[in-house]
Amino acid sequence: MGQETGDKKNLNNVKNFLAVLAGKGGVGKSTVAHGLAQAFHRKGFRVGVLDADIYGPSSSYLLPPDTFPKVKGEKVLPAISGGIKTLSAAHFPRGKRASVVRAPIATQIVSQFIEEVKWGDLDFLLVDFPPGTGDIQISLMQKIFFTGALVVTTPQELALLDVRKSMEMCLQMGVQMAGIVENMSYFSPPGSEEKYPLFGEGGGQKLADEFAVPLLAEIPIHPNPDIFDTLVGKLSLGKNECEIKQEDRYHFSIRWVDGKKSLYRFSDLQSHCPCVKCKEKAPLTHVEGEKIIPVGSYGVQVIFSKGCSKGIYPFSLLRKLG
Ligand SMILES: Nc1ncnc2c1ncn2[C@@H]1O[C@H](COP(=O)(O)OP(=O)(O)OP(=O)(O)O)[C@@H](O)[C@H]1O
Incomplete structure (x- = not known):
């Protein structure tokens, strides 16, 4: 952990890079990445979020910046939101318009977010992956030495198809999966302990069994932020524990x-x-x-x-x- 390996880089004193990915769009990757970042921050860790979704950046909504990115010499300083460093395509002037760029350019932008940004000393940099298993995702896994990947899914069978592909990508690219987070697992009415599984049951557990990785959390619809504090406690990074x-x-x-x-x-x-x-x-x-x-x-x-x-x-x- 914390070493530079081959052409993979562990940059700017970032102790742990954590990939948050899903393969499928809309399952709640960004919600989980940002909820987790805030939980790390509450526990006193120095944390950053890199929004690598050039086509659908959501970081500036989930972490509204107190200060915007600044250019310092040859490097860019990330935005800061409530003590969390963050960078997203949405922070730049074109960010409010649709990103109409070809994949190689998008890949280049993401590379710049890693290599030309002075992230400074961080305990965790969470990388919110774009959906899919294409060039950007491969390039991120080639460039960064990830301590672990957190895989987000929803319970439905249809979501599992794409999520399974990103898990296979982790295996192929040698990125260790820290575990699975099942999002939108159930709904509990306010003040009630009753759980209603609106989108089916068991999807996260099924993937966990298939790939022999732990199911770390079942996040309800409209979760209480505490659930991300529990998730931080359950993360066991960089260890092959079998x-x-x-x-x-x-x-x-x-x-x-x-x-x-x-x-x-x-x-x-x-x-x-x-x-x-x-x-x-x-x-x-x-x-x-x-x-x-x-x-x-x-x-x-x-x-x-x-x-x-x-x-x-x-x-x-x-x-x-x-
Ligand atoms: N547990 C949840 N309860 C209620 N709403 C949720 C939950 N998780 C995510 N959402 C909502 O679902 C939508 C998609 O979530 P999010 O942007 O986190 O997904 P994503 O996987 O990052 O999507 P994309 O790949 O398109 O960026 C958002 O409107 C978000 O607020």
């Missing part, structure tokens, strides 16, 4: 973050080898495991006593098999 253990020569186990334990036989696992060459081959028997190598937050590679050891088994696959 526990991988070789049980004996033929088996190993994974204890997942949600407490579930899965047991695997090495020969069964090898029969699911994801490498191209293995697809056609008949499975071997009595395969032993010689070494289990964790591959970042993505999965594991197993060195087997015989047969192919080239495949990397993503945690999402292991979770399905376990």
Whole structure:
């Protein structure tokens, strides 16, 4: 954490970059990113929000600036809203008009927001991703060394389709998912404890189970800001907390973050080898495991006593098999 890795940058003394993404528009990414930023601020952290949604910036509405961005030498100082640093396309003169720019230009603008802005010392910079899994999102993940990603969804099956794509993007780009936040989970009438799940139930949990990441919060319609304080407490960043253990020569186990334990036989696992060459081959028997190598937050590679050891088994696959 906090290191410069390859061409990824951890800039201007920002200790933690946190991606807030969804894949789908309108599920409440910005609401969650800004609610979380305010909760970090309440706890005394130095925090900033980068609104990377060039086409639909909402930061200046959610965090109305007390001071606007200023140019200082070659750098830009971000806007400040109630002690939170923030930068959004909406802070600039064209910001009130529709952003009619091609994707490469939008990507360039987002790069400038990172590289040419003097964010200063921050404990957390939350990056509010635009919807989708295109150039801007890839470029952000290539440029920034994210401590973790928070994935926002709503409960409906239709939302899950797009959200799943951004989770797959995190896996492909090596960005560790800190967890899922299900937004608009239910409605509670004022003064009542009753919960009415207006948009269905279980979507967030379904994704959490599929990708083996924790469901960190179920945010109601018109939430009380306290819920974001609880969310801050639940965030466990930069750690791969599942526990991988070789049980004996033929088996190993994974204890997942949600407490579930899965047991695997090495020969069964090898029969699911994801490498191209293995697809056609008949499975071997009595395969032993010689070494289990964790591959970042993505999965594991197993060195087997015989047969192919080239495949990397993503945690999402292991979770399905376990
Ligand atoms: N829990 C909630 N209760 C009530 N309204 C909400 C909630 N979450 C979000 N909204 C509202 O839904 C709309 C979309 O939310 P928001 O802008 O946060 O979503 P988004 O995913 O960032 O959208 P986009 O990708 O289009 O920027 C906003 O009007 C917001 O106020």
